[in-house]
Amino acid sequence: MQIAVLGTGEVGRRLATKLVSLGHEVTMGSRTADNAEAVKWAEEHDGGHGTFADAAAAAELVVNATGGLVSLAVLQAAGAANLRGKVLVDVSNALDFSEGFPPKVVSPDGRSLAEQLQKAFPETRVVKTLNTMTNTVMVEPGRVPGAHNVFVSGDDEAAKTVVAGLLGSFGWPADRIIDLGDLSSARATEQLMPLWLRLYGVLGTGDFNFTVSVAGS
């Protein structure tokens, strides 16, 4: 599949590298066509690089791996026409560290970032997932013991099926993918970030994940 990964940070590079290893044609999108991180990644991993618009235009599926505070601007730069009809896998979190630690989860009107993106791009099929864990666990769930979970939220059932397939190819068994429902349920996973950050502090590592353990199972 032709995939655009928007964002050149650690999360974007990790996801892009995994997707290349699975045989996808990946273009890393960034603000400028010659972003040093994107150029380096593309050379090392036989991928492509370009502006957000270049990457989105060529893609069947788009991954938003930018920081949540800039995601809306990034998608505007990518362009509505280049995102139309496509699945947008949103793995971002909007964290405001301006007042130090712990950061605040930015959620205007109590809505999630994912819903804000969906509202701004109504013809794009936004699916929120993977935003509750560190990037190493996203693409290699086996590094954490136990039947830990990944959550999925979205309004488009077919898009969620595509994303579940992608998660499966990352190593997530189907019975560990929890579909929380429509995109408003992304509020719940985005609000998990404060607990994630506290645990990161207590455990001294981000290499962990959450398991939902149910009585009688």
Added chain:
Amino acid sequence: MQIAVLGTGEVGRRLATKLVSLGHEVTMGSRTADNAEAVKWAEEHDGGHGTFADAAAAAELVVNATGGLVSLAVLQAAGAANLRGKVLVDVSNALDFSEGFPPKVVSPDGRSLAEQLQKAFPETRVVKTLNTMTNTVMVEPGRVPGAHNVFVSGDDEAAKTVVAGLLGSFGWPADRIIDLGDLSSARATEQLMPLWLRLYGVLGTGDFNFTVSVAGS
């Protein structure tokens, strides 16, 4: 130990009953001295009942099992003098359902309910715990499989030690009690409620809990 349980709802009754079974002298506090639920519970479980102030006055340790939206008013009714120097175990969540489901977690200025209570009663030793699970799991963790966790937040180390002992008597092994740090970390667990509620909807039961699974463990 002399313990006051403030609140006559399902959570309060469950905790009070467990505490009686462990040999504590428990008084259930409510708005009026003759609250029907409290009278019934006291008769059935060989406990006491009285006003919030009556219950708190007699207690060495106080449990806030009231709805989070009224907890501050309840503690004001209990009275600062009756709470002074005592450990307050806060298991509540402040959920506003006025706009339907999902409710909003009420957190003025981004602070937790637990911090608001601590600020209003600076001489009381507030410990937040057990607010991330349903009441049956609170007092019988063995009903959920796996090494699932309970979180503790508080500014007073000695108070947290008392609470860890109480949790141990409920059946929580020490290595499953995660001390998240000072009371500001209660923001993190209070913000978990939206995910808990979504999972309740998806799973069709509240009889579950979260496990923090760490790589290499």
